[in-house]
Amino acid sequence: MTDILTTLFQAIVNGLMIGGIYSLIAVGLTLIFGVSRIINFAHGEYLMAGMYLTYWLYVFGKIDPYLSILISVPTLFFMGVLTQKIFVNPLIKKGLLGQTILVTLGLSIVMQNVALFFWSADYRSVKTGYSAATMEIANVLISVPRLMAFISAFVAASAFMIFLLRTYTGRAIRAVAQDPETASLMGINISHVGLISFGLGSALVAIAGAIMMPVYYVFPTVGGVFGLLAFVTVVLGGLGSFVGAFLGGIVIGLVESLTGVLFRPEFKEAGAFLLFMFILFFRPTGLFGKYAWK
Secondary structure, eight states, rough: OOOHHHHHHHHHHHHHHHHHHHHHHHHHHHHHHHHHHOOOTHHHHHHHHHHHHHHHHHHHHHHOOTHHHHHHHHHHHHHHHIIIIIIIIHHHHHHOHHHHHHHHHHHHHHHHHHHHHHHOOOOOOOOTTTTTEEEEETEEEEEEHHHHHHHHHHHHHHHHHHHHHHHHHHHHHHHHHHOHOOOOHHOOOOHHHHHHHHHHHHHHHHHHHHEEETOOOOOOTTHHHHHHHHHHHHHOOTTTTTHHHHHHHHHHHHHHHHHHHHSSSGHHHHHHHHHHHHHHHHHHHTGGGTOOOO
16 A cells, blocks of 8 residues: 555656646747737747757757756747747738648748758757756655756746736736737737747747756657647646646646556556546636636
């Protein structure tokens, strides 16, 4: 009985730590949707770009993955702003909002193939002095880099929430997300807010990519895996809901981990998607849909 409980606690701890990363990725995606009303299907590829940037900074500059955040965040922010300005804004101005889905999907394919062309399909990872470090609490082993990743994700998400609630730009973002027409009448530049939101959403996945590198591999299609999970997380929590995206990521992480332990490891994704379908059957707006951006 003790061994079973230890195994369950181990699964819960592992689920919480991976769930924190899912949450950070999903928060960036829900931010972009909340303001621009578009689903960025290239969101996972921005994560891939952040992971590759972290990897090459470590290979050529011996920069620790966590320190590389100082470079990857502004880089991905700039990429996000350019994407919104060049590809998304022209379509929104012409009233072709639905076409943005095809544009971001096409951008996703292009980014994958560019990465494949330059760096092949090889799996690459960053091995630091703490990559294999563990600590034991009550017979439960905790991976130090995974714990650091969870703490970093929680801090980043909390700081972003404070930014939304306490700053003028954050309040402008929330206003546009809730009612763009009224926000425009109040003097808020909706186009400018859209640029900032896309940049911030991309910057959040840059943080996620950096904190993942000590424990994950990067390869050209890694964004597809995490991008799909981010989409599921956002819909599960409620489109446009910051709290829903964060808690949804934790739930997905826990379900994946527990499914892998209670059944078989290859079923963990199936468990997450079954939960996703079950919740949407009874609550189509997601867990926190009606509280979006409140």
